[in-house]
Amino acid sequence: MAVTENEALAAINADYEQRYGFHDAENYLYKAPKGLNREIVEKISEFKSEPQWMREFRLKALDHFLARPQPTWGSPLLAEVDYDDIHYFVRASEKPGRSWDDVPEDVKRTFDRLGIPEAERKFLAGVGAQYESEVVYHQVREDLEKQGVIFLDMDSGLREHEDIVREHFATVIPPNDNKLAALNSAVWSGGSFVYVPEGVHVEMPLQAYFRINTENMGQFERTLIIAEPGSYVHYVEGCTAPTYSSNSLHSAVVELIAKPGARIRYTTVQNWSTNVFNLVTKRAVAHEDATVEWVDCNLGSRLTMKYPSVYLMGERAHGEILSIAFAGKGQHQDAGGKIIHVAPNTTSNIFAKSISKDGGRGSYRGLLEIAKGAHGARSKVVCDALLLDEHSRSDTYPTIRISEDDVNVGHEATVSKVGEDQLFYLMSHGIPEDEASKLIVNGFIEPITKELPMEYAVEMNRLIELQMEGSIG
Amino acid sequence: MAEIIDVCPVAELPPGERRLVEWEDLEIGVFNCGGNLYAIEDRCSHDDGPLAEGEFDPEHCTVECPRHGSLFDLRTGKPKTLPAYVPVDTFAVIIEDETIKLEVE
Numbered sequence: 130m131a132v133t134e135n136e137a138l139a140a141i142n143a144d145y146e147q148r149y150g151f152h153d154a155e156n157y158l159y160k161a162p163k164g165l166n167r168e169i170v171e172k173i174s175e176f177k178s179e180p181q182w183m184r185e186f187r188l189k190a191l192d193h194f195l196a197r198p199q200p201t202w203g204s205p206l207l208a209e210v211d212y213d214d215i216h217y218f219v220r221a222s223e224k225p226g227r228s229w230d231d232v233p234e235d236v237k238r239t240f241d242r243l244g245i246p247e248a249e250r251k252f253l254a255g256v257g258a259q260y261e262s263e264v265v266y267h268q269v270r271e272d273l274e275k276q277g278v279i280f281l282d283m284d285s286g287l288r289e290h291e292d293i294v295r296e297h298f299a300t301v302i303p304p305n306d307n308k309l310a311a312l313n314s315a316v317w318s319g320g321s322f323v324y325v326p327e328g329v330h331v332e333m334p335l336q337a338y339f340r341i342n343t344e345n346m347g348q349f350e351r352t353l354i355i356a357e358p359g360s361y362v363h364y365v366e367g368c369t370a371p372t373y374s375s376n377s378l379h380s381a382v383v384e385l386i387a388k389p390g391a392r393i394r395y396t397t398v399q400n401w402s403t404n405v406f407n408l409v410t411k412r413a414v415a416h417e418d419a420t421v422e423w424v425d426c427n428l429g430s431r432l433t434m435k436y437p438s439v440y441l442m443g444e445r446a447h448g449e450i451l452s453i454a455f456a457g458k459g460q461h462q463d464a465g466g467k468i469i470h471v472a473p474n475t476t477s478n479i480f481a482k483s484i485s486k487d488g489g490r491g492s493y494r495g496l497l498e499i500a501k502g503a504h505g506a507r508s509k510v511v512c513d514a515l516l517l518d519e520h521s522r523s524d525t526y527p528t529i530r531i532s533e534d535d536v537n538v539g540h541e542a543t544v545s546k547v548g549e550d551q552l553f554y555l556m557s558h559g560i561p562e563d564e565a566s567k568l569i570v571n572g573f574i575e576p577i578t579k580e581l582p583m584e585y586a587v588e589m590n591r592l593i594e595l596q597m598e599g600s601i602g
Numbered sequence: 603m604a605e606i607i608d609v610c611p612v613a614e615l616p617p618g619e620r621r622l623v624e625w626e627d628l629e630i631g632v633f634n635c636g637g638n639l640y641a642i643e644d645r646c647s648h649d650d651g652p653l654a655e656g657e658f659d660p661e662h663c664t665v666e667c668p669r670h671g672s673l674f675d676l677r678t679g680k681p682k683t684l685p686a687y688v689p690v691d692t693f694a695v696i697i698e699d700e701t702i703k704l705e706v707e
Contacts, residue, residue, distance in 0.1 A: 301683070
């Protein structure tokens with residue numbers, strides 16, 4: 130028997146609440162009052178005992194943030210973000226633990242419930258767990274450490290490897306890049322610092338898990354991944370938060386640098402609760418013969434605006450962006466990607482899929498740019514949208530700029546509805562309607578889920594199935 | 603065809619200072635980095651906005667685009683950070699008769 134739409138929605142919330150939507154009591158060492166000013170920024174820097182240059186970097190970024198107007202493009206929901214109603218820094222533990230026993234008991238219980246320590250034992254090369262503003266647990270496998278792989282929270286990265294950080298930090302995304310990057314640069318805390326030495330292949334993924342607990346919290350992690358020539362690393366991140374009636378803000382900055390012949394794969398499964406504004410800047414540089422892949426799955430949040438980008442700076446560099454967005458009731462997923470071909474014979478693919486249901490809005494926003502001199506560049510952009518009902522919305526904003534003649538660029542876009550004929554075909558083979566609908570959706574996103582690590586693919590399929598519960602009313 | 607234009611007397615552009623000059627439809631920023639003079643086109647290669655009025659760091663010989671933060675090396679015109687990736691035009695600086703001059707074309 131088909132479940133009604135309302136029952137299905139109730140089921141989704143009930144499950145999120147139970148699996149991710151819970152929150153802990155607040156036993157914090159420090160919680161900044163709401164709002165942002167010079168004093169808060171100085172306090173964060175002081176807490177972290179940072180070098181003077183970083184303190185100055187933060188204060189300059191704050192000026193940029195305050196001077197810039199809120200963007201007016203993207204989504205009307207952006208007007209709901211109230212920067213004065215946010216806690217910009219919350220400290221839950223003294224310093225990141227190397228053992229789960231060092232993590233405060235209630236925080237550890239949260240990560241237990243989310244299954245992180247278990248996953249670490251089974252299939253990860255390293256784990257970072259961030260709770261509110263800072264990383265509470267960090268560990269990397271000993272054999273990798275011996276090979277010179279650095280996987281630290283960004284605060285420790287700056288403390289222990291200041292020279293490497295200073296050389297690369299904010300070179301891919303300067304603080305004045307946009308208003309949200311300026312905000313992150315002013316108040317950044319936590320995130321990961323990954324450094325892979327020349328020729329080292331990290332075979333199992335490194336994982337970071339980001340958790341917001343407090344109401345009206347702002348989480349501003351900062352991640353920098355440097356892959357030296359010929360190295361390989363796969364970094365996976367996941368995020369969840371409790372469901373509150375008021376808004377939280379997540380605004381990360383992620384910079385990837387793939388040196389000649391290196392390969393970086395960065396996978397995100399974003400499942401924030403629907404009171405979180407997720408406004409993130411992610412950008413990568415790929416030098417000669419390097420490859421950068423973004424696998425970006427957006428399921429949660431009230432509004433996500435995120436366009437991972439790759440600058441193909443060296444000859445034969447390759448960029449790949451796989452993006453899935455699932456927009457349910459009250460959600461707007463404004464996702465996509467940008468590839469900029471700067472050097473000759475560079476190649477890229479952007480493959481974006483969005484699914485909208487229950488009045489949700491999925492947008493693809495992308496840029497493909499081929500600069501003068503990037504002869505022999507090849508690129509393919511495919512964006513497909515699937516609408517599950519008549520109240521939902523899909524938009525596509527593709528921009529293509531080509532300044533070179535000898536290139537090969539393809540662009541395809543489709544918008545489809547789960548068709549009566551597809552459903553009828555499957556149902557005529559004895560498959561119930563809701564099963565048939567799930568099969569169609571799974572088939573639609575399969576090209577991307579197959580790129581995820583197996584455990585994530587399973588989780589992704591489960592989440593999609595959950596969102597799909599009873600969507601045929 | 604190259605042409606030589608006057609900027610100002612040397613004494614008027616001490617170390618750490620900059621000056622904007624116009625020639626036909628070009629705007630050029632001239633910078634004094636610790637006694638060495640450099641000139642770049644006043645147009646960011648990222649989105650064509652004005653560049654020379656950005657934060658000038660004479661010690662590292664850079665200027666930061668005020669619009670999106672790309673940092674340019676004044677000696678070469680090359681961007682040291684994204685989002686710009688194309689160098690901006692540079693101009694040869696000549697000192698003659700205690701006057702700073704530029705070679706433009």
